[in-house]
Amino acid sequence: MAQFNINTQYALGANEGSSQRTNNMFIILHETTNVGAANNAIYFKNNWSTTQTYVQYVIGDGGKIYQVGSDGYVAWGAGSYANANSPVQIELARTNDKATFQKDYETFVNFARYKAQQFGIPCTLDTGGKYDKGIKTHYWVSQNIWGSHIDPVQSYLYPKWGITQEQLAHDIAYGINGTSGGSTGGSSTKPSTPARNVVTVKNGPSTGIAGWNSKGEIVAGSNTTFVNGSSWQSAGIKIINGLPMYKVATDEYIPKKYTDQAGIITINAIKGIVAYDGNGNSISGTERTFTDFSKWQSPDSGVKVINGTIYFQVATNEYISAFYTIGGGNK
Structure with a gap:
């Protein structure tokens, strides 16, 4: 299993955030709606109590990982049911630079797989219902549990970079470069095109x-x-x-x-x-x-x-x- 360098300088303190433990059902994927990972992590750190919003990790700035919340404890990112059943929620920061995005996306996918494996969660994307384990997008949460968010595919990955729901599902299942953890280069293989009809x-x-x-x-x-x-x-x-x-x-x-x-x-x-x-x-x-x-x-x-x-x-x-x-x- 590959190792990841995690920046903890913006992590919540002992008396910050929720003290509620989660059930190990989901890893939830988000996108920040704005550019830059560090600034989003800083925002979560400084405003968690007033906005009632934060996640465990923000990824971006060329594949960097910033920790905010603690693994296995409730984060406030996707509504009460999803929050209570997600030991890890991950935000992908936006970028306008293709090379930066490639590093961000690779880390985003492989780190989600890594955390899913840590918590005994299958590396499947948006499958099943609210009682089925797996890696889920915020859009899936909106469709199956609560909310109106469409991230990260429909709001960012596809319109900005052409990453479809099917491509993300393939990469979540197999990892970038076929790895099970944090690869630092290369690109994933496109899934085979299904026969129409x-x-x-x-x-x-x-x-x-x-x-x-x-x-x-x-x-x-x-x-x-x-x-x-x-x-x-x-x-x-x-x-x-x-x-x-x-x-x-x-x-x-x-x-x-x-x-x-x-x-x-x-x-x-x-x-x-x-x-x-x-x-x-x-x-x-x-x-x-x-x-x-x-x-x-x-x-x-x-x-x-x-x-x-x-x-x-x-x-x-x-x-x-x-x-x-x-x-x-x-x-």
């Missing part, structure tokens, strides 16, 4: 899943074809018996809930896709959030027909056209 049967019974026709009738014997691990080109999505299903033959469909897209959507739009509200109004600028191949939690029951088109729900009043998701038919 191909879905894979997953979590079905051992006997296979049933295919359905457009009338909502089971296709006899289809379960021997649609077995776990088999992949199918989809020509689109149709709501059958109230559930979204992928069209895999002329009149044969398989339920989304038994595929690798269960409970999520994956954007399939090279330039990103605009979200709509429940009244069919486009939400300006959201194509910078819903980027190609980014993944979003979406309940399989959370489908809505807007202006004759099927949409998946990704937030309280935000919907993505099913056509622009993996399996939706967009080529």
Whole structure:
């Protein structure tokens, strides 16, 4: 395990910050919204009691790590539930310099992995629900627990440096340069691009899943074809018996809930896709959030027909056209 040099000159004192111990469930990732790590650490140190905001670490200024709060104790960065279950929260400071960013990002990823491994937390990004361990973005916290923040990917990593949600998830899983701790150089390998509109049967019974026709009738014997691990080109999505299903033959469909897209959507739009509200109004600028191949939690029951088109729900009043998701038919 690689070692990290941590600057503690701005760390909170013995009688500063929370004395509440945390549960070891999450490592939470943030971004500061402004440039420079040291100045953010200083701000947290000097204003923790008045702003009721601080985290354990701020990373930036060329890969430097500044400690503010203490590991394993509540920090005030993501709401009461997330704070109580996060032994470490990490802020990534902004920069306008590419070389500085590369060092910052590498340290950000590898240090998050290092801390997750220390606390027995899996190096998975934004998976599962509020009771599932893992490394989580502040945006995930907002979507699953509480709040309205969208950092660090949608607010900084992607619009400034082109780091997508999928790329961050890959780097969190494997580390920069394939390391499990703080590498000081190089860059990560891009994940392989998934095939557009191909879905894979997953979590079905051992006997296979049933295919359905457009009338909502089971296709006899289809379960021997649609077995776990088999992949199918989809020509689109149709709501059958109230559930979204992928069209895999002329009149044969398989339920989304038994595929690798269960409970999520994956954007399939090279330039990103605009979200709509429940009244069919486009939400300006959201194509910078819903980027190609980014993944979003979406309940399989959370489908809505807007202006004759099927949409998946990704937030309280935000919907993505099913056509622009993996399996939706967009080529």
